[in-house]
Amino acid sequence: MRIVPYEGHDSDSIVELITSIQIDEFGVATSAQKQPDLRNITQFYQQGAGNFWLAFDGDTLIGTIALKDVGDGVCALRKMFVKREYRGGGAGVAASLMQTLLDWARSRGVQSIYLGTVDVYHAAHRFYEKSGFTEVERSEVPDSIPLMDVDVKFYRYCVPE
Known part of the structure; x- marks a missing residue:
């Protein structure tokens, strides 16, 4: 498995992976x-402290994760998806993607990371909590954090210096 930043990769395969999940x-x-x-990863995510990473097994896209910089040391974690057959602790794909994002955020002076998620991603909720995210009320999420209409659970991660 290898994790690389987005650099003009095929957006169709990214859209297909995420929407199929x-x-x-x-x-x-x-x-x-x-x-x-x-369809606009460079302009939407790769600004300021933001970035978008892809996980590959050979030439097969198996996961994504993104960090959106919203200013003032605050970012949003978005688009964390791992292909079903690569999930779980044994594969380590999610953990590697998360570590890549957190190391990047720390190296760029990010202070806090927020995310919104839907209620049916139970394993993801456990993963976020195990990764150091704490659940917060919607009212605690800055308005600058982009959320989806379907998001009902919210988390915050305080980046250690």
Whole structure:
């Protein structure tokens, strides 16, 4: 497995991986059209302290994770998805993606990272908590954090110096 920053990779495969997990696997009421950021990764994510990473097994895209800089040392964790057959502690894909993002954030002076997620991603909730994120109320999430209509659980990570 290798993790690389997005550099003009095929956006169709990124959209397919993410939407197939959201819609087909978990039944989330969303679409590719509701996520225009996936067709504009460089401008949406790769600004300031932000970035977008892809995990590959050979030439096969198996995971994604993104950090969106919203200013003042605050970022949003977005688009963390791992192909079903690569999930779980044994594969280490999610942990490697998360470590890549947290190391990047720390090296760029990010102070806190927020995320919103849907209620059906139970394993993801446990993973975020195990990774040091704490659940917060929606009212504690800065308005500058981009959220999806379907997000109902919210987390914050305080980046150690």
